Structure formats: structure tokens, C-alpha cells
Amino acid sequence: MSDRTEIVSQRLRLVALDRELAEMQLNDRAAFFAALGVEREPAWPPELMDAAAMSWNRDQLAAHPGDAGWYSWVYVSPIMNRLLGIGGFQGAPTAEGEVEIGYSMLVSYREQGLATEAVNALMGWAYGHEQVKRVIARTRSDRNPSHRVLEKAGFKQVSTHMDPEEGFEVTLWSHDRAQLAA
Template sequence: MDDVIATERLLLPPLSADAIQSLIDGDKERLEALTGAWFPRPLAPPPLMADALPFFRDRLRDDPAIAPWWVRLIVRRDSGKAIGSAGFTGRPDVDGAVTLGYAVYPPFQNHGYATEAVRALTAWALRQPGVATIRATVPPSNAPSLRVVAKAGFHRAGETIVDDEGEVEVWEVKPATGTGTA
């Protein structure tokens, strides 16, 4: 698939609406057939994703072309294991901003996979027309995630309140300089 982003260790394929439905249904066999990735047993959505699955599925059904700007699997190239998810909250908004999110299954945390995925998604997004800013919002108590965005070249741009998370730090990268804002 042309929309798969590849790094040295990872593949980041977009998830289809059918794959998300299989995840909702707990249909591991169908999910693996649709994605080509191996999922852990018992089958569970990537961290922080379970509640959003129906929304993701419905959005992809309404607009399948949004898939590259939506949720992607993080898959290890060497084993084919699905180790997490990452992606954007949609196409660039009217100001050219996209928001990035990511999560890795606990057994695969602290191996640099999230940083590698974020760097790859950031590089991909910076090559897309209309992108002026890539953002990530991180709770100040989430030290591992703060390290990920810092290592990926984002710079702290402020704070905001997010309904389901409370106060979060806003981190950004802009294509004009290739670096974030101070």
C-alpha cells in the first residue's frame, strides 16, 4: 500500500474501517488478515484507543480518503507484531495545523518505537501540502510521552485544556524551520 510509512524498524499502515470493526468485534483472525500484522492475545486495542474506535470507524466509513491522516498501526518490521498506534486527528485545519497522537502496548515501551513512529509521521506530514504546524498535546505528568516529543524535535509551545485530559502541554513542529517553536 502506498500510504504505508516505513522506517528502519517499523511500518505505519493506515487502519481501514473494516480493520477497526474487526478490532471492536474482537475478531483477531480477520483483523490480522486485513492488516497483515500479528496482534497480542488476548486481543486488545492499542493503549488509549478503545473508546475512540467507533468514532474512528465511522469517520473512515464516511470519508475513506482520510485514512492517511487518521489512525495507523505501529508494526515491527522484523516480526510483523502490532505494537501500538499513531496518527493524526484528521487533515490539516484552516490554519494548516494537524494534531498527532501515539501509544505503544506496554511490553514495547521504552524501546524508542514511539519516538521512531512520531519522527516518521512528522516527516511525512511536513511533506504534505497545506501543513503549517504539527502539534502534540501531552499531560504534564506523562514523562515518557514528553520525552518522545522532545526527542522527535518538537518544542513546547504552551498549555491548553483538553476536555477528557484536563491541562496539557502543547508541543509543536513547523515546516518553515524544521524545528518547533520556543
């Protein structure tokens, strides 16, 4: 596993999914856990990582094999040797230098600051690429815990609008590279 992209934070090890891991997560969960070197997690995946999201991630990594890191990352507890959540980006930076971040934690690992720690680690990784100028996020307007994660990570609320595709109100958040110097 040494050739996979990883980030280590205070309480987490984040592993970027490559095409192989994305395929295993979708079709061979036992092999997925074994490849990550973690205990089997019966509650996997978190609520926002459904089969459609896993298929999309796998397909993006198949189409862009050099872009591992710009899609999903799993959050591993090195102490418990378990998967806690997943997050990452919706793809490589746009021409304007923008990436969109998202995240989802297993229920039993929420409200411990782990999602904020993961978001901060992922932002640090993204801003380590010179072309990234801004990280954005979209949340349901009624997801207060998700809002708190973004607020603690330094995001600012930009707008709220009804998303006709989703059928609910969405809040747009933004974090600019310039905030790092502040």
C-alpha cells in the same frame, strides 16, 4: 494489502487504517490481525485506543473515506511480525495547515525509541503534503515519557492549561514545517 497507505522506517512498518481495517479492529480482531499479516497480539489495543477511540476512528473513516492516513496508523515490527502501537492524526489539515498527532505503544515496546521513530515517520508523511504547516500534540502534563518522545522528535512546549473536559492539566506541543530546514 498493496492498496493501503504504508510508511517504512528503520524498524517499523506503519499502516494507515482504512474504514475496513478500522471496522475489523473494533469488531473482528482475528480478521484485523490477518488483514495486516501479523501474529495475534493478546495485549491489543494499547491503553489510549479504547473502544470509544476505535469507534470514533471508524466513524471518521466512514464519513471521509478518502482521508485514510489522516486518522490512525498501526505500527508493525517487520522482524517480529507483531503490532507494537498505534498513532496518527485527529483528521485532515485545518485551513491553517495544522494537524494534531497522537500515539500509544503497548507496554512491552516502550522505552526503545519506537514511539519517537513512529512520530518522526508520521510527521514526514504529513509534511509531504504541502498544506501541512504545523503538527501539534497534546499530552497530560504528568506523562513524562510522552514528553520525551515529543522532545526527541523536535516538538516545542507551547503551553499548559487545565482541560475541564478531561479533568487534568494538558500540555500543548508544536512542531513547525520551518524546523525541517533548521
